[in-house]
Amino acid sequence: MTNYSDNRYFKLFDKQKATQLVIGKTNYKERLKKLKALKLALEKTYKQEIRDALYNDFKKPHLETDLTEIYPVIDEINFVKTHLKSWLKNQKVDTPIALLGSSSWIKNEAKGVCLIISPWNFPVNLTFGPLVSAIAAGNTVVLKPSEMTPHTSKVMSNIVNAIFNKNEVALIEGDVEVSKALLKLPFNHIFFTGSPQVGKIVMKAAATYLSSVTLELGGKSPVIIDDTSHLDKAVKKIIFGKFLNAGQTCIAPDYVFVNESIKEEFVTRFKKQLKAFYSETPSSSHSFGRIVNQKHFKRLTGYLEDAISKKASIIVGGSSEEKDNYIEPTLVFDVSEDSDLMQNEIFGPILPVKTYTSTNEVINYINSREKPLALYIFSKNRKRINEIINSTRAGSTCINHNLLQFLNHNLPFGGSNNSGIGKSHGYFGFLEFTNQRSILKQHTIGAIDLLMPPYNNFKQKLVDLTIKWF
Structure with a gap:
């Protein structure tokens, strides 16, 4: 003992x-x-x-x-x-x-x-x-x-x-x-x-x-934006979901797949909406928080430096202030697969973007990694939405929004394997x-009582009938 x-x-x-x-x-x-x-x-x-x-x-x-x-x-x-x-x-x-x-x-x-x-x-x-x-x-x-x-x-x-x-x-x-x-x-x-x-x-x-x-x-929760999505709404919701709590949310979008045909439009709308949320200087916005401590600040700035050293392109943001544990909301393209941003859960206000041309390309990529805690789909194409859901595995999925599944207490919240x-x-x-606790109460004599030892041919016939009919 x-x-x-x-x-x-x-x-x-x-x-x-x-x-x-x-x-x-x-x-x-x-x-x-x-x-x-x-x-x-x-x-x-x-x-x-x-x-x-x-x-x-x-x-x-x-x-x-x-x-x-x-x-x-x-x-x-x-x-x-x-x-x-x-x-x-x-x-x-x-x-x-x-x-x-x-x-x-x-x-x-x-x-x-x-x-x-x-x-x-x-x-x-x-x-x-x-x-x-x-x-x-x-x-x-x-x-x-x-x-x-x-x-x-x-x-x-x-x-x-x-x-x-x-x-x-x-x-x-x-x-x-x-x-x-x-x-x-x-x-x-x-x-x-x-x-x-x-x-x-x-x-x-x-x-x-x-x-x-x-x-x-946790894990790396992907977002998929296809060419049928309402892009203005998608961008607005993703910015909210990603930069809420300065990105320190287990079900926050970790990286985004954007259809190649809407890449430029996505960037334009992203810049516009980010400014609408947090002004031109997010560091002075009362709506944007900070990284919890120096350790995580250095981890995140290290991720960004690693990505840049591997030829990633910062499209929006990228600045930081160590004394305030502040990291600007950041959008990154051309991120190498072996970079820290793509290998680890980010848990901060940095959003990598990948482009794609076929849905199968996205599905195969997601399935090559650990099961995410959440998967987000922005699309009006019901067939495509169902294809993605049926061909992938995740703790939860939200269609045409993000984070909201957490707030519905009629839904189970949690991951699968590596995500929970x-x-x-x-x-x-x-x-x-x-x-x-399973409970069974016997009220009257039952069939089992007739089948107790000593066994005989009659009892064997009862067992044979039970197997065949019951």
Whole structure:
């Protein structure tokens, strides 16, 4: 038996473990009471503190904070409020005639003690969003937000401490060493959002205890713009999706395929729309954020320098200010396949563009790489749209827009293989934090009771009839 006494977080874990069955027995009203308190904190009590913290961490505009951090969590809570009562009911299922005399149902029961490790790019959304699902399912939870957004982590810690008993929900601040220590504990479920590289480390740690995992990862999400698309609308939506949060979004367009016939028109409209969004000097725009820290700033400027050294052409942008972690919205053409921009998830305000002439060319390229978290198609050609969807694989797809699939709680959100394992949001997020327990109850004597030892010819004939007819 493993000795955890030297793990500084074991006492907290042990207290949550001791509480888990009590929390798991709570009804939907008790769970909604907790979620209502969280909603009030986000919507009113701590709203301005959250805005200020995110601005201090990386100058996230207040409107973006409201739209991408606070609103999705509140919307998730509202969705759960509408449906939780029905989710917690036993789900009756059919019982085959061979098991006549019995009834069957599924009970969604809490997994137990859960760990949520969240990222820095949308710290409130991606910490409290999964927490909503975990609470709805009746779990106890340890939250570990990123150390890269310390102001926001502090506010979230204040919220959690004000609302929850630590035996139910606790938030632990700290660096990667804190995460390593937590991953040594036998959590029943681990929900991680971050890079595929770290996701593999989390999965390896979970394997020690056969803990179930949800891995919301990332990848290079492509955009396809064909010659039938409404180009003005496509460009506007792509600029919004790419440069929201200064490009630091897991489902942001990572690179764009533009039909060769509309290349010049695309560039012209891109320049015009970019200016309309962020003015001629995006560095002074209140609508454009900053890179989270020096490490990521240097990574991104390094990607750009590498691309330029390999003959890439900067069509728009390209400038940066190190003291402010500012990188101008940048459009790049002629990017070499062996460049950092095309080999790694960019996660910043740099958008490579490739041109194409045939749809098969695009499909083959996408399929030669890891499955993306998202794939975006801008087209009016239904046959072509279906061809792309049916011939590729991705975590999600949005047609004639981008990012919006994340906001529909009726849709599962997540990746596939390298871009993620498991789903979140709505009922799918609830299921991630539950065990679907199979239950069968025998009411009267059944066929199986007639087939127990000692075996004889009559019983053999009954089995033969069962195989043939039932």
